[in-house]
Amino acid sequence: MKFFKNLFAIIGLLITILIIYLWFALDLGTRIEQVKQLDPKAKDVYTHMMSTLLETGDIGKATVRKVKVEKGIEPDEVVDALNSVATEMGIKPVGDLPLSKEVALRTGKPQPYTRVLSYCNPAIAIKMVKWSMAYGAYLPCRITLMQDKNGDYWLYTLDLDMMIHGGKPLPPDMLKYGNQVKNTIYTMMDKAAHGDF
Template identity: 40%
Template sequence: MTILGRLFAVIGFIVVIGGVGSAVYFKDEIRAAQNLDPKAGSVYLDMMKTVLKTGNAAEATVWRVPLADGVSAADAETAMRSVANEYNIKNVGELPLSSEVEAITGKPHRLLKIYMFCDPLTAVRMLDFSDAFSAYLPCRVAMVEDKQGKAWLYTLNMDMMIHGGTTLPPELKAEAEKVRDTILAIMRRGAAGEF
């Protein structure tokens, strides 16, 4: 056997030993990962790609849609309220943060307004599954004017909640996916100004 052949044999041996050692050391984590929702891996992989690309963990946990050219903030707001009514999801509050900042400082501030939507029955079912879901309630859509003057709609990436852990019970998963799809419709149609 040549020196190169021996070197590859040693490297192969080290890799095998490392793999076996890792499997033994991380056996509990490996077993726990097997109980996650089948889409959990892709959800976390997408998040990691975004973190590596942007260096910003918050960017990895949100979805965003730009307002279409010619769509004003007022048009987007009206459209979002209309879509929420169409899908029978409650508008449970609004936080006009930029107006609050202006009132406190006396200076104009770029647009920042948060809209809160909720399907109360789905919300309590999610809470029955895990009290930690309360931190995600109600579903929020933020309208933000970026530093270049372009308006965007942001919301949390709900796939983390739906697919990021153990698989939700089928009925609850279907309800959560319906709420996710509704929030995305509110954002898409709001950004397009579609009433």
């Protein structure tokens, strides 16, 4: 019995030393204060991202939003719907890269359908990059239409909650613009996936 008491005392001492070491080595006091300054929704954003990452091991899957296109809707119909809804919602189509077609032409081998479409609201985009130049990496907003190995079509875009809620709370005007872009891109995807335009 005395052996176990001594063993637990040693283990307790080692854990205490480890905690003290980590507190100072990782500057946890400062880190805790920094975490408290993040947007209230940041925890949910990163919890979702980490659980997807741990489940799949794929950072790409952890940082995107995807929507399955209903069966029977052809790729050209999806693109027409995206462009129609974009125009209706005040966002401009600014790029169209038929990736699979390009690669097939270069290699002579058919490729799974992949088309990258780019959209931008210039007025909002310039405000976002004036506030933080790093937002330039998110420009223009991209939606990729792809075909999986089963022949199903999917729409992919970045998880825009990371841009909106992943850091310190955005100023009210930037929060409004970020949510406007997110709602526009997500609405475009949802409508196009159901052929609703």
